[in-house]
Amino acid sequence: MRKKVIAGNWKMNMLPDAAIRFIDELTPLVKNTDNEVVLCVPYTDLFYCLLAAQNTNIKIGAQNMHWEENGAYTGEVSGRMLKSIGVEYVIIGHSERRQYFAETDETVNKKLKAAFTSGLKPIVCVGETLEQREAGKAEDVITSQTEKALEGLTDEQVANTIIAYEPIWAIGTGKTATSDDANDAIKAIRKKISDIYGQNIANGVIIQYGGSVKSSNAKELFNMSDIDGGLVGGASLKVEEFEKIVNYNK
Numbered sequence: 656m657r658k659k660v661i662a663g664n665w666k667m668n669m670l671p672d673a674a675i676r677f678i679d680e681l682t683p684l685v686k687n688t689d690n691e692v693v694l695c696v697p698y699t700d701l702f703y704c705l706l707a708a709q710n711t712n713i714k715i716g717a718q719n720m721h722w723e724e725n726g727a728y729t730g731e732v733s734g735r736m737l738k739s740i741g742v743e744y745v746i747i748g749h750s751e752r753r754q755y756f757a758e759t760d761e762t763v764n765k766k767l768k769a770a771f772t773s774g775l776k777p778i779v780c781v782g783e784t785l786e787q788r789e790a791g792k793a794e795d796v797i798t799s800q801t802e803k804a805l806e807g808l809t810d811e812q813v814a815n816t817i818i819a820y821e822p823i824w825a826i827g828t829g830k831t832a833t834s835d836d837a838n839d840a841i842k843a844i845r846k847k848i849s850d851i852y853g854q855n856i857a858n859g860v861i862i863q864y865g866g867s868v869k870s871s872n873a874k875e876l877f878n879m880s881d882i883d884g885g886l887v888g889g890a891s892l893k894v895e896e897f898e899k900i901v902n903y904n905k
Contacts, residue, residue: 659877659884660817660861661901662693662778663891664718664746669696671703677894678707684898686712690884692901693744694891695778698732705741716744716778719752722765724773734766734773745770746886748804749780750823760803767804771812778817778886779804780865781844785824793822797840798847805848813852818844818862819886825866827888834872837864838879845881870899877903 669677674696685692695716696704704715721731737745747770748763763779770777781800783793797820805813820841822832832840841862849857864876865886876882890896 657859657861657883658691659689659904660691660693660778660863661884661887662695662716662744662746662819662863663887663897664695664749664865665697665700665892666718666751666888667697668892669700671700674700674704675707678704678711678713680894681898682708682711682713684894685901688712688901689904690901693778695744695746701737701742702740714743715741716746716776717742718746718749720745720747720766720770720773720775722762722769724769734769734775738773738775742775744776744778746778746780746819748800750782750821750826754823760800763800763804764806767816768807771808771815776815776817778819778863780819780821780886782821782823782826782866788822788824793840794843798843801844801847802851805851810852810856813848814856814859816860818860819865820844820862821865821886827867829867831867831872831876832864834875834879834882837866837876838881841879841881868900870896870903873900873903 693714693716695718717737720734724735747766752758781797783796787796845857861883863884863886864882868885868887869890
């Protein structure tokens with residue numbers, strides 16, 4: 656049985672004092688959940704959040720990383736640096752990174768390999784635009800992104816990769832793929848993994864849904880056969896809302 660992983664992506668929000676307060680308020684509300692709880696926070700919040708989350712079941716992740724361990728890459732942060740302060744998770748290839756910062760399938764693959772080298776747990780994002788969806792290319796796009804992201808990984812690494820299917824047209828728009836559409840897309844991703852790495856590995860890979868996930872739709876989405884939790888954007892900035900998403904099965 657795959658575990659549900661519910662990760663908040665704070666994006667470029669939340670100063671350290673508010674971040675600490677958020678974790679202090681969230682901790683007692685999610686302490687009894689069976690689901691994995693992750694908060695992916697801005698770099699400036701990481702150390703404060705790691706301290707606040709000590710002795711809790713809340714895991715802390717970063718939102719990006721560089722593929723090199725060190726070097727002349729002004730403004731970048733390596734996986735090794737993240738690991739050194741206790742970060743566990745890292746988001747790789749979010750559509751906003753692809754759209755605004757020239758992230759490509761190649762750099763996603765390089766970062767994914769570097770994440771494993773650094774001992775981090777990667778959450779790799781794939782998703783189609785509205786234009787690609789309307790042109791009937793959604794499945795081709797997301798399965799191609801998945802294949803290119805995982806290229807060159809070992810079976811064990813693939814098995815330990817979390818994939819987040821985030822239809823780009825649903826991110827921050829209030830629009831959500833129907834639960835059936837989301838499940839079908841995730842099934843297609845799982846089938847692509849099965850075709851390359853075998854059914855046993857594909858069955859174990861955690862694949863989340865992201866794109867305007869909120870407390871009102873979390874239960875329906877997460878109860879689908881192939882959806883293993885969510886990568887939550889705006890709703891993860893509100894304690895009460897995020898708690899309801901984490902505890903969707905209570």
